[in-house]
Amino acid sequence: MADALTIAKLDCFYGETQILYGLDLSLREGEVHCLLGRNGAGKTTLLKAIMGLVPSRTGSIRLGDVELTGLPPHEVPRAGVAYVPQGRRLFAEMTVAENIEIGLYARKRSRDAREAVLDLFPILRERLRQQSGTLSGGEQQMLAMARALCLEPRVLLLDEPTEGLMPSMIAKIRETVAKLRARGVSTILVEQRVDAVLPVADRVSFIENGRVRETVEVDRLRDDQELVKRYVGVS
Template identity: 85%
Template structure:
């Protein structure tokens, strides 16, 4: 299977503090790759580095055959990479429809894309005139994903999308991620909860101290729970 996104020997710093140390990572076409690791391991920094929000001091980030490391952050979404950060970052005073329009404006997309995105999240159709700040946590997560998908991305980056959600909403988010895989979207998913990962991921990369220690198929993770205890510290 060919690679959708390849990270090679990536070094990233916050000031003088190095956070990523020669990170290597490959996201295959049409797969869901989960990043697991303890807090502070470098998972979120990896996503920010892909988006250009944390500059790469050394190494390479390639989307297909295109190098991303030299691009400013506002140019990265135009290449086909969409990012849903932890905390969602919605415009709370704007309506659901207005938040979606912002996503459409980013790549001059129109009505057909808006309708396709709302088909993925039918619950949002009934909330189009509602201020996003008044939505439930799960509805806000759906809206954040909908806005990102207005870019029609090849690669989707999700940072802890199930955090703080009730089980029914977690199931809907999982269902959406699985549906996107069927459409050929490649996803990097950062999660803390193993039970949220197993039903949807194809492979898991264990991030520790800014390095990818090991990438395994989900089937192996089911057969060997000790892997999770070794890298994450929970069963």
């Protein structure tokens, strides 16, 4: 299976503090690849580096045949990568419809893209005139994903999408990620909850101290809970 995204020997810094050390990672076409690790391991930094929000000093990030390293952040979504950051970061005073319009405008997508994301999240169709800041946490997460998906990305980056959500909303997020995989979207999913990872992941990479220590098929993770204890500290 071909790789949608290939990261090789990536070094990233905040100021003079190094966060990622020669990190290597591959995301296959149509795969859900989960990143697990303790807080501060470098998971969010990796997503930001892919988006050009944290500059890399050395290494390569390739989307298919396109080199993303060095692109300004506004060019990365146009290349085909969408990012839903931790905390959603919606425009709270704007309506659901206006937040979605921002996603459409960012890559000059048509109304067909708008209808496609509303088909994925029917409840948002009922909330189009509602201010996004008044939505529930789960609805806000759906809106953040919908806005990103308006870009019609090849690769979707999700940072802690189930954080603080009730079980029914977590199930909906998992269902959506599975639907996107069926449509050929490749996803990198950062999670702390192992139970949220197991039903949807194809592979899992454990990140520790800014390095990928181990990458396994999800079936191995189900069979070997010691892996989780070793890298995350919980079972």
